[in-house]
Amino acid sequence: DTAVSQTPKYLVTQMGNDKSIKCEQNLGHDTMYWYKQDSKKFLKIMFSYNNKELIINETVPNRFSPKSPDKAHLNLHINSLELGDSAVYFCASRLSGRENYGYTFGSGTRLTVV
Amino acid sequence: AQKITQTQPGMFVQEKEAVTLDCTYDTSDQSYGLFWYKQPSSGEMIFLIYQGSYDEQNATEGRYSLNFQKARKSANLVISASQLGDSAMYFCAMRDTNMDSNYQLIWGAGTKLIIKP
Secondary structure (H helix, E strand, O other), X not given: OOOEEEEOOEEEEOOOOOEEEEEEEOOOOOEEEEEEEOOOOOXXXXXXXXXXXXXXXXXXOOOEEEEEEEOOEEEEEEOOOOHHHOEEEEEEEEOOXXXXXXXXXXXXXXXXXX | OOEEXXXXXXXXXXXXXXXXXXXXXXXXXXXXXXXXXXXXXXXXXXXXXXXXOOOOOOOEEOOEEEEEEOOOOEEEEEEOOOOHHHOEEEEEEEEEOXXXXXXXXXXXXXXXXXXXX
């Protein structure tokens, strides 16, 4: 199936731990994003990569570090997790110049920090 | 600054009725794009419809249409003949022009739509 795949779907971890979320797309898109959705359902961009190059790096703590080994993958590593990091994290991708097809989202990773 | 406003936090609609979800936007750009996404209770984000600022006709996709009124800066989503499966959060979003043509989306707060049988 062609899609944006995120793993894991659920992640429960203790404060202070380090965790990673993986994202892969097989759509041939050249741009990938990480979004954070808080408990009030508000979506906020965190990072954007275009052809493996970091383009957008919004004001997020430097405990969050994205890594794009190739243009089909964009992983998110989080160090020293805090309670406030609990949220749903979405990976998304798009193809430059083809906006009318929308941005394709992964199914989300629900991170709970206890 | 660019902004999306969805004034309806929640709506109840009878099954088979048409629904209009409001979205207004604010931008000084001449070229922009507007999107609607659906987020059911299962959590995934589903792309519904796109309207470009230069598109002369309102976008349509099956039961979804976008009532685009440029002068009023509104881009309302219309769902015809609503179904129980339409119950979900609906988000309006706008493409934010950013450097290197790598656009991000500016999101509204969402409208929770519940279809009553």
